[in-house]
Amino acid sequence: MEIGPDAGHTLTARNGTRAFMDGAPSPTLGYEQDYLGPLLRFQRGRTANIDVVNRTDDPITAHWHGMHVPGHLDGGPQLAFAPGQTWSPELPVDHPAATLWYHSHVHGQTADQVYRGLAGMIIVDDPDVDAGLPDDYGFNDIPLIVQDRNFDRSGRMSYDLGMMGVMQGFRGSEILVNGAIRPKLTVPGGLVRLRVLNASNARIYDFSFADGRTFHQVGTDGGLLPAPMGRTTLQLAPAERAEIVVDFADRAPARLVSRDVGSGGMMGGGSMMGGGGMMNGGGNSDSTFEVMSFDVGDAAVTAPATLPKTLPSDIRDMGEPVRTRSFRLNLHGGGMMGSMFNTLIGRDGQAMGINGDSYDMNRIDQAMQLNETELWRIDADMQAHPFHVHGTSFQVISQGGRAVDPQQVGLKDVVLVDGPTEILVRFDKCATAETPFMYHCHILEHEDAGMMGQFTVS
Ligand code: C2O
Ligand code: CU
Ligand code: CU
Numbered sequence: 001m002e003i004g005p006d007a008g009h010t011l012t013a014r015n016g017t018r019a020f021m022d023g024a025p026s027p028t029l030g031y032e033q034d035y036l037g038p039l040l041r042f043q044r045g046r047t048a049n050i051d052v053v054n055r056t057d058d059p060i061t062a063h064w065h066g067m068h069v070p071g072h073l074d075g076g077p078q079l080a081f082a083p084g085q086t087w088s089p090e091l092p093v094d095h096p097a098a099t100l101w102y103h104s105h106v107h108g109q110t111a112d113q114v115y116r117g118l119a120g121m122i123i124v125d126d127p128d129v130d131a132g133l134p135d136d137y138g139f140n141d142i143p144l145i146v147q148d149r150n151f152d153r154s155g156r157m158s159y160d161l162g163m164m165g166v167m168q169g170f171r172g173s174e175i176l177v178n179g180a181i182r183p184k185l186t187v188p189g190g191l192v193r194l195r196v197l198n199a200s201n202a203r204i205y206d207f208s209f210a211d212g213r214t215f216h217q218v219g220t221d222g223g224l225l226p227a228p229m230g231r232t233t234l235q236l237a238p239a240e241r242a243e244i245v246v247d248f249a250d251r252a253p254a255r256l257v258s259r260d261v262g263s264g265g266m267m268g269g270g271s272m273m274g275g276g277g278m279m280n281g282g283g284n285s286d287s288t289f290e291v292m293s294f295d296v297g298d299a300a301v302t303a304p305a306t307l308p309k310t311l312p313s314d315i316r317d318m319g320e321p322v323r324t325r326s327f328r329l330n331l332h333g334g335g336m337m338g339s340m341f342n343t344l345i346g347r348d349g350q351a352m353g354i355n356g357d358s359y360d361m362n363r364i365d366q367a368m369q370l371n372e373t374e375l376w377r378i379d380a381d382m383q384a385h386p387f388h389v390h391g392t393s394f395q396v397i398s399q400g401g402r403a404v405d406p407q408q409v410g411l412k413d414v415v416l417v418d419g420p421t422e423i424l425v426r427f428d429k430c431a432t433a434e435t436p437f438m439y440h441c442h443i444l445e446h447e448d449a450g451m452m453g454q455f456t457v458s
């Protein structure tokens with residue numbers, strides 16, 4: 001990935017081809033590239049001027065996932081624009097240093113367009129803060145965009161959703177990192193920061209190193225944690241990010257692997273792939289698969305040699321909530337069989353919803369007040385759903401019915417809802433009824449099927 005300039009970017013979305021493996025090249029989509037898009041590097045306190053040009057055959061958007069920008073700049077479904085057109089938002093970068101991303105967000109098309117490649121990473125830098133972390137981009141500060149994809153016998157990337165693919169979201173049998181299948185990366189023999197983005201449509205990862213080594217998580221969706229957190233595993237649901245620092249000082253090669261996490265709940269997906277039969281679920285959840293591997297090269301190790309004890313985090317006291325809202329993510333229909341059949345016949349995007357309503361571009365579901373802290377209670381039917389909110393970062397108070405320490409979870413914009421979950425949320429950017437913000441499940445097949453709502457902030 002190339003680094004774009006601080007201000008003034010062109011993102012031309014276009015058709016491409018990419019040979020991911022031996023055999024036939026795959027038709028793909030990308031921004032500026034055949035597949036995925038360039039790294040966008042923004043500076044806090046500046047304005048990023050972007051020309052998004054649509055040279056594809058369909059309407060697209062560019063949504064700045066995780067950025068705190070007003071609704072008319074957010075790139076949501078209402079901002080879809082036609083082939084041949086250009087959208088030129090001026091984004092005020094009012095966000096702490098963080099790893100964010102961008103992707104197309106056309107209602108009903110998001111899963112397919114992101115699958116084919118319309119996504120990229122954003123790094124926000126804060127020029128006033130030196131966190132003391134590895135920050136030599138491409139050397140000891142490395143983006144990892146993790147996705148799963150299927151390929152047909154000719155080697156072409158394929159997106160075939162069986163019934164389970166709609167129900168549970170798509171699962172691919174090959175793991176791609178930055179568009180390459182299980183790549184090997186040479187890193188320096190010291191501390192290396194990995195910015196991991198789960199840009200998969202539906203797969204949840206539970207990452208670890210094959211040798212069981214401890215690494216430190218330093219950042220999450222919305223920015224840095226208050227202190228590095230030692231861990232041996234890292235779970236990332238779709239659209240979640242984590243910055244981790246791994247010590248390669250022992251110069252031993254390493255393999256990044258993931259446990260095969262099912263989709264949770266009653267369906268207990270296990271290792272079911274998209275299109276798998278309905279009755280052969282419940283795969284072995286102990287199996288692991290390789291994501292990528294690392295070799296340690298001879299390059300001179302650069303600073304820092306050790307991790308700082310504390311980090312400049314933007315977590316603050318959000319105060320007492322002034323109101324509570326509840327959200328239930330539904331697979332619709334009466335009971336499990338009902339929702340299965342609804343899903344089967346509901347390929348028109350009417351099958352799934354939130355609080356009983358499937359997404360409707362012409363209906364505003366909630367109205368939020370600017371700068372008021374709210375408590376949101378989120379719960380879900382049958383399986384785990386990554387719940388995402390546009391326009392802000394939030395703090396997780398409890399997850400799956402258990403209290404969590406916001407200091408350890410950090411600022412988030414996606415939370416995996418697997419049982420009752422509570423977040424504290426506040427908005428400081430406006431969104432009108434013409435260009436509202438979204439909340440939705442980030443399993444892209446669920447989002448496209450209507451598990452999304454929209455809201456104003458005023
Ligand atoms: Cu990453 Cu509404 O999106
Ligand atoms: Cu978003
Ligand atoms: Cu979902």
